[in-house]
Amino acid sequence: MPKMEELKAKVEAGKAKLVPGLVQEALDAGNDAQSILKAMIESMGVVGDKFSSGEVFIPEMLMAAKGMAKGVEVLKPLLAGGSSTSLGTCIIGTVEGDLHDIGKNLVAMMIESAGFEVVDLGVDVPIAKFIEAIKETKNVTLVALSGLLTTTMPALKATVEAIKASGMTGFKIIVGGAPVTPEFAASIGSDAYAPDAGGAAVKAKELVS
Amino acid sequence: MNQRENFQVMLDGGKPEFIPLYMELYKVCLLGANQIDQPWNGGLDPFGVNWIATKEGVIPEPNKFLFDDIADWKKYVHFPNIDTLGIEGVAQFELAGCNRDEQIVNVFSTTGLFERLAAFMGFENALCSLIEDPESCQEFFEAMADYKIACHNRFIEVYQPGIITYFDDLATANGLFMSPAVYRSLIKPSHKRIIEAVTSRGVIFAQHTCGRCEEIIEDYVEMGVKIWNAAQISNDLEGIMDKYKGRLIVEGGWDSSGPVSYLGASTEDVIAEALRCAKQYGPKGNYILVPVLMNEKGNSVMVGDDRLGPMIEAWHKVNKL
Numbered sequence: 001m002p003k004m005e006e007l008k009a010k011v012e013a014g015k016a017k018l019v020p021g022l023v024q025e026a027l028d029a030g031n032d033a034q035s036i037l038k039a040m041i042e043s044m045g046v047v048g049d050k051f052s053s054g055e056v057f058i059p060e061m062l063m064a065a066k067g068m069a070k071g072v073e074v075l076k077p078l079l080a081g082g083s084s085t086s087l088g089t090c091i092i093g094t095v096e097g098d099l100h101d102i103g104k105n106l107v108a109m110m111i112e113s114a115g116f117e118v119v120d121l122g123v124d125v126p127i128a129k130f131i132e133a134i135k136e137t138k139n140v141t142l143v144a145l146s147g148l149l150t151t152t153m154p155a156l157k158a159t160v161e162a163i164k165a166s167g168m169t170g171f172k173i174i175v176g177g178a179p180v181t182p183e184f185a186a187s188i189g190s191d192a193y194a195p196d197a198g199g200a201a202v203k204a205k206e207l208v209s
Numbered sequence: 210m211n212q213r214e215n216f217q218v219m220l221d222g223g224k225p226e227f228i229p230l231y232m233e234l235y236k237v238c239l240l241g242a243n244q245i246d247q248p249w250n251g252g253l254d255p256f257g258v259n260w261i262a263t264k265e266g267v268i269p270e271p272n273k274f275l276f277d278d279i280a281d282w283k284k285y286v287h288f289p290n291i292d293t294l295g296i297e298g299v300a301q302f303e304l305a306g307c308n309r310d311e312q313i314v315n316v317f318s319t320t321g322l323f324e325r326l327a328a329f330m331g332f333e334n335a336l337c338s339l340i341e342d343p344e345s346c347q348e349f350f351e352a353m354a355d356y357k358i359a360c361h362n363r364f365i366e367v368y369q370p371g372i373i374t375y376f377d378d379l380a381t382a383n384g385l386f387m388s389p390a391v392y393r394s395l396i397k398p399s400h401k402r403i404i405e406a407v408t409s410r411g412v413i414f415a416q417h418t419c420g421r422c423e424e425i426i427e428d429y430v431e432m433g434v435k436i437w438n439a440a441q442i443s444n445d446l447e448g449i450m451d452k453y454k455g456r457l458i459v460e461g462g463w464d465s466s467g468p469v470s471y472l473g474a475s476t477e478d479v480i481a482e483a484l485r486c487a488k489q490y491g492p493k494g495n496y497i498l499v500p501v502l503m504n505e506k507g508n509s510v511m512v513g514d515d516r517l518g519p520m521i522e523a524w525h526k527v528n529k530l
Binding site: 014016054056057058059060062063066097099100101102103105122123149150151153154178179195196 | 261263381465
């Protein structure tokens, strides 16, 4: 099997420990860093689709993302400006009043694996912190807001409204979480909704392309 | 029939006289769980995990883990001495004034095997560990099951419950956290021991699992689970009730992620949801309604809610069978 194919297969299979070595072998075989990165992003797209369709579960997706992250570490010194991405930066966080982070973390990983830089603000993030991060971060193309609880849906709405009212532009807002529906997402003024982490990565790419 | 007699008919797969409301059927005892697993008001649990209190309940402090590598669990997990946890005192307090002729004592046992692993090392580490080091995970689950069994035995002695409700959230809104195969190989053997230790003493085992977990309901029933609690509508509830009538009672049915559970849902909406549950699930006969009303202060069951009274009134009036 050619090195690139083997690399893609191992990323998809979540063989995290093997990925860095295979990235190095792919480089040694004459492949350039951008092509290798692109191949891994494609693999993560496959993993995301498999997750969305129920073919693989969260642990497998996490392991694939872990593998890709290790592979990117090998590539980073070789990528232009040390950047691994071309899709811009995503600011992500769980809105104020909500401490849940599993969904947010999965989305962050998948969005990063899709080719974004990710700035993760964590959980229970006040509106002001989102706005400050958008202001102070270069090349923000996406803001992702998460909320698991029905009781924090008003905070999702307030955060979207405040970001829109800030006058800052050049990015899209995506929201998600168990109680969030496409209708709710549209009603609060967000640009997109995704039902799961795999879908979020696909939607994120669509939004910024 | 009183609540207890009616419940027994449901358990046996017969036609009940009425469909119960969770809070009327049970005397819920949750302070034992406070002592052994998760402090309801936040703070350190007996293992050293810090819990944060929120309106919705408690949650392990985010990003603060006891250990990162499951292979190290023995270094960090020190099982508490059950004699020192004060279970007897809280049981005495909770059982004061309990009418056992009418209500069934239902003791909560929170933070099941998987939830405990996640509390120790975070969801991502816990989930990756299932794939990266299944042997250590299995060893951990076996040891934690021993602790849970010892706690449950003490609960049975001091509370003399009709039911123990064991909480382990294994699913998201869309599906299981891990594949059914991983659940079956790593968690289920220890889970089975926990269930058998309760049922072998004549106590009913209720399993709380939120989310879409229908893929492992068969496993639950096979192991001796008699009640599935927190049954959410992302599962095929009617199909499950039909399939397991006489073997499983379903508690839940409320659209806990939908508009009726949003803050500010009207009393009319709440009543309409209760009536939907009555009409859709009541005729199955193996169903108990668990309303999930959230307000600014938290869960209505704990903090009260003006909408609860009219909803209960409507529930009692409607023909559910």
